[in-house]
Amino acid sequence: xxxxxxxxxxxxxxxxxxxxxxxxxxxxxxxxxxxxxxxxxxxxxxxxxxxxxxxxxxxxxxxxxxxxxxxxxxxxxxxxxxxxxxxxxxxxxxxxxxxxxxxxxxxxxxxxxxxxxxxxxxxxxxxxxxxxxxxxxxxxxxxxxxxxxxxxxxxxxxxxxxxxxxxxxxxxxxxxxxxxxxxxxxxxxxxxxxxxxxxxxxxxxxxxxxxxxxxxxxxxxxxxxxxxxxxxxxxxxxxxxxxxxxxxxxxxxxxxxxxxxxxxxxxxxx
DNA sequence: ATAATAACCTGAGGGC
DNA sequence: TGCCCTCAGGTTATTA
Numbered sequence: 001x002x003x004x005x006x007x008x009x010x011x012x013x014x015x016x017x018x019x020x021x022x023x024x025x026x027x028x029x030x031x032x033x034x035x036x037x038x039x040x041x042x043x044x045x046x047x048x049x050x051x052x053x054x055x056x057x058x059x060x061x062x063x064x065x066x067x068x069x070x071x072x073x074x075x076x077x078x079x080x081x082x083x084x085x086x087x088x089x090x091x092x093x094x095x096x097x098x099x100x101x102x103x104x105x106x107x108x109x110x111x112x113x114x115x116x117x118x119x120x121x122x123x124x125x126x127x128x129x130x131x132x133x134x135x136x137x138x139x140x141x142x143x144x145x146x147x148x149x150x151x152x153x154x155x156x157x158x159x160x161x162x163x164x165x166x167x168x169x170x171x172x173x174x175x176x177x178x179x180x181x182x183x184x185x186x187x188x189x190x191x192x193x194x195x196x197x198x199x200x201x202x203x204x205x206x207x208x209x210x211x212x213x214x215x216x217x218x219x220x221x222x223x224x225x226x227x228x229x230x231x232x233x234x235x236x237x238x239x240x241x242x243x244x245x246x247x248x249x250x251x252x253x254x255x256x257x258x259x260x261x262x263x264x265x266x267x268x269x270x
Numbered sequence: 271a272t273a274a275t276a277a278c279c280t281g282a283g284g285g286c
Numbered sequence: 287t288g289c290c291c292t293c294a295g296g297t298t299a300t301t302a
Contacts, residue, residue: 003295034278034297057296074296075280090280109279111296126297153273162297169295218295219282238295259275261293 002072004134004167005210006221006229007057010078013224014103015052017080018061021097022048030092033110034073037093040116044068044095055122056130056166061095066118068095069126073111079104080224108220131165134203139165141197148188148196155191156184157258159203168203170260171216171238176203178237183269184262185255209234237263 002010023044031037047063054060061068072078083102087094093105093114105114117124132138147164148155158164159173168176177184179202182195191199215221215229218239222228236246241254241263250267 006295071296073279074294107279108281109294109296111278111280113297157274160296171295216295221295258273 002057002076002215002221003169003172003210004057005172005207005231006215007059007072007167008054008211009215009223009229010072011052011054011059014078014080017099017101017224018049018052018097018103020048021099021101022046023063023095024098025094025096027094027096028092029087029094030110033092033107034071034113035115037114038116040066040118041068041114043116043118049097055127056133056162057169058121058127060121062121066116067121069113069115069117069121069124070105071113073107073109073113075109075220076105076107076112077220077222078224079106079222079226129163131161131163134165134167134207139200139204141193141200144200145191145193145196148191151188153188154184154257155182155186155188155199156262157260158188159199160258160260165203167207171235172203172206172210174238174263175206175236178264178269179206181269183266184257184264237265239263 026042026044028037043065044063047065050062052061059070080101081104083096083100090106090108091104092107095103156173156177159168180199182199210231213229213231214223216231217228237252240252243252245252245265245268248267250265252263253266254261254263
C-alpha cells in the first residue's frame, strides 16, 4: 500500500485521535508480522501518546516510556474506529484509547511491523542508517549529484534505495523520472548536475501533490477514516503500460528493474 | 564494499 | 468451479 505520501496521509489522519490520549489496552490478535510483535508493546498501556511522527515510511507513536515503531509494509492499513467494532480478517492489532476510539492495523500480507524501543527511535537499527527525508532541504540536486558519481546502477532502482533518500517507492520513482524526462535505465553516474536538480525537484513535487490528494489508492489503501486517496487520477505512467503517453501520445513501455515494474515513455524520457 | 536476487505473505485476476 | 501462473504500493537477508 504505502509509499511516503500514503504513510504521511495516514499520520495526519490518525494523529488528532491519538495525541494526548492514554492507551487503555493493546490487543494483539496475530503477532506474526515481518518480525514478531514484542511483548514490550504492552508498555504503551497507561501512557499518554505524546506525538505521532513519521521518519521515512515508519510511524512513531511516542510515549513517556518508549516509542512504538509502526511500518505498513506492502499492504498495511490503519483505521480509527470506535472501541467494540468487530475485528475482521487480517485485523492484527488494536490500540485502544481513553477517548473510546481504537487504532486498528490491518495487513493481509504481513510485511508490516510493530516494534518497541525505549531509547531514541531515530537510533533504532532500522532507522539509524536511512538517507535524508525527500521533502527537506538536505535532499537537493547537489547531494544527488555527489552521491551518484561512481554509481553504475540504473537511476530508477537506485532512487528507491533508502540509504540514498527515503520514501520514494515504485509509483513515485516512475512518476518523478517521467516528469524529469529521464530514462529510468540511465546509469546514475551519467546524470548531469542540471538533471539531478530537475529530478530532485520533480520528486519533491510529485510527493507533495500526492500528499495533498490524500495519497494513491490502487486496490486497498484508505485513509484513517476509510476514504480513498485521489492521486491515482494524476498518475502519468504508473499502471499505464501500453497506453499513450499523456505528453506525446507514444505508447508507454514497461520493463523489469530489480523485480519491480518500470513504466516510461521512450520518446519523452532520455 | 557493491550489486543482483531471493525471501517474507496473501489475494486478485487471467488463461485454460 | 478449480488449478496454475503472474503480479502487487517494501525491505532485509543472502549470494555472487
